[in-house]
Amino acid sequence: MARATALPTMRDAKRPEGSIAEQEESPLVWSSRWSLTTRILAVNILAVAMLAGGFYYLDTYRSRLVDTRIEVMKDQLAMLDAALEAARPDQRQRLVDEFAATTESRLRFYDSSGKRSFDSFETGPQTYTLRDPDLQAWQRDAARAMDRGIDWIVGAPSYPDFLEPMVDTAAAWPEVVEAQRSGDVAIRFRYAPERTPLLSAARVVDLETPQTVLMTLNARDITRTVRAERFRLAIVVSVVLMTSVLLSLFLARTIVRPLRRLARAAVRVRLGRAREVVVPRLPSRRDEIGTLARALSDMTQALRERIDAGEHFAADVTHELKNPIASVRSAIEGLGRVQTDEQRAQLLAIADEDVRRLDRLVSDISEASRVDAQLSRTLFEPVDVGMMIESMLAGRAARAEQRSGQPRIAFARPRKDTTTVMGDGHRLERAIDNVIDNAISFSPEDGLVCIAATRLGDEVHIRIDDDGPGIDPDQRDAIFRRFHSERPAGEAFGRHSGLGLAIARTIIEGHAGTIAARDREDGKRGASLLITLPARPDRENHTETG
Structure with missing residues (x-):
């Protein structure tokens, strides 16, 4: 979520229940039961009455x-x-x-x-x-x-x-x-x-x-004069009244009719009886009602996509959990039939590996399911992406994750405060760490993973290049889908859940950024993943630094 969305949410969460509605809307008690048409007519007729x-x-x-x-x-x-x-x-x-x-x-x-x-x-x-x-x-x-x-x-x-x-x-x-x-x-x-x-x-x-x-x-002439003036005034009031009523009805028609259409569409969406409810967007209207219609349409589309994503996610989770569960069940059932300790040890090792796989899968599923909701409630703060990546790599070195035979990691550190963004540091670290893990898993032994963080205009670019086989153009969007199963040759089955890049994309998009796969800029073999985030707006723009 963008900070513009996250900040109000955090502020609203601290208010007493019901205070938001009271501050945003204070309906008039005397007109709470009146329809819009009645209110418009009443206001305009009141103006005519003042003329009378x-x-x-x-x-x-x-x-x-x-x-x-x-x-x-x-x-x-x-x-x-x-x-x-x-x-x-x-x-x-x-x-x-x-x-x-x-x-x-x-x-x-x-x-x-x-x-x-x-x-x-x-x-x-x-x-x-x-x-x-x-x-x-x-x-x-x-x-x-x-x-x-x-x-x-x-x-x-x-x-x-x-x-x-x-x-x-x-x-x-x-x-x-x-x-x-x-x-x-x-x-x-x-x-x-x-x-x-x-x-x-x-x-x-x-x-x-x-x-x-x-x-x-x-003084008959006084009566004639007053009656003539009254007659003229009566004509003016009648014409104004008729015009006001017609204009009021026209105004009410242009306001109430689209609102009723929007209300009926919203009710159908709420009832869920029609899968593809079309909320009118009213493209010809450039007023507040047109803005409301398009906002409702976009909201409905986003809600529909969220529901579809949830359904697909549930189906994918079910599918992914069935394999290790079936493997564990098979291993447990086989324990009663094996005769030797060696066979029993093999089955227990299989069961242990499947349990570990289930644990990783459940942890990643839990992270993927709650990351979007947590971002919507997070108060964004300034994060220096360059310093964050440097700390991440230092932690990896301390944990001795770069053992012999694994790809090396090279980072072109930018100057301090040149790559500052507004966001949740922990989430951004998780997203970048997932992308680095993905690059390491596809790189050959003793390969090189290159990381660069630069600022270009109002954006911060984070580029992660690997020496792997690269990504086919038709697969560059699919790799960010949940449970994407294409893994490098020779990797043990079940080592990755297929959720790492999906979680990374959710976090990056929650920060109003983008992540995309492309060819390496230097023309070498391998893949390049580019993360783009909005730079902190109150800082002086900088260009590339080494």
């Missing part, structure tokens, strides 16, 4: 229009008061009629006794008409219903309906009574029968005798 908040602004806009109109009415009454005071008595009626026509309002005057003394609707044309809603088309009813609904939603203040008094006196108008009492302008807002604003303002004017003028105005 423009209706609150329109209510404020209407209030400002009403306030502006009221202020205008106050100014108009003040101007009317000044104009009446300056005009001659015979000009006042014409002045009032013209004022009412210009402002499209109705003017009524009440004397100090409360009796109506003048009405512009009686002396001139009616400037507005209160319409009966029962006589209007259904579209107006729908508009009024919409007005009431929006007013209720935005919490608009409620105003009373306008009713023309049966007896038109000053006492019938609260604003007139208030103006007479306070001496200031009094304002009232009411709804006309067709639900349009009816504004009224009362003011005391000084003529020959004090009188109170009541100005009423049906």
Whole structure:
């Protein structure tokens, strides 16, 4: 395993159980039961709902229009008061009629006794008409219903309906009574029968005798303006809502559908009902879902290869164990039939050799089965490969493994720290030792095994050459398979388990490296095995050293 995989594993192993999931994912409780489609729709519709908040602004806009109109009415009454005071008595009626026509309002005057003394609707044309809603088309009813609904939603203040008094006196108008009492302008807002604003303002004017003028105005234009703006806003909100829903469904479709395909494929892999489950890779997608799909596909393929390798390994182990077990059984059964001590000693020697062979085989099988799992939990450290090989060879010399008649070993030692890699020193030593053992076993007596460790760019190369017969090109990958049985001529049967190079390749690949067989670079007879490992990244690059 590469260090990028090993390091997080070691850190995660030290955390309390469950802490990894808590740190990596903190699901929202309120949405834990919602599907992705529902969540996407909810988020986008919420954005549209915020846009619909423009209706609150329109209510404020209407209030400002009403306030502006009221202020205008106050100014108009003040101007009317000044104009009446300056005009001659015979000009006042014409002045009032013209004022009412210009402002499209109705003017009524009440004397100090409360009796109506003048009405512009009686002396001139009616400037507005209160319409009966029962006589209007259904579209107006729908508009009024919409007005009431929006007013209720935005919490608009409620105003009373306008009713023309049966007896038109000053006492019938609260604003007139208030103006007479306070001496200031009094304002009232009411709804006309067709639900349009009816504004009224009362003011005391000084003529020959004090009188109170009541100005009423049906501000139908305010309703038309607000309804037009609401209609435009409703169209915008409807279009945005429809677009948002369609885009949300499209987005949910592009997200949820591939996730469902991946989930179904993962379930089939888990159930194991289909041997060759195809996990969609979604090559056309370059987003996170495409990355997830390809990662799941690669993971499934790696899992399938791991299962296949395990099955093949179990079959190979069974096959390899049967031969020595059968030999031991045969030797034990023969002990009861032999007559001489010499024959009995031969059978015991055979049984002893087979037991030793079984012991080596079981040890190598155990090592091969656990090396990959152990590497995934190992914290890699800097390892100087040159120093490690030198120590290995010194240990071999101390154990007198280079006895007479065995190949010699030559090592071109590199400078210190030029061949440093990140890895597990014990495992790397085992892998290189297995390759050296393989080279020694194929080399002739008094041959030479050459070892070199160099750094080239961002890689460390370890080359092991022997003087053996070499390796056929079609066998250069097969020699790294478990229980590969091609052995040098004359070697005693069962001396090697056939797992040495397989274990070496597993260790090297676990360090993100490669191992390959090739011809010797010097053109001599023999084989050359090249191990390539990533160099330690925080060191200055070096070239070949002797």
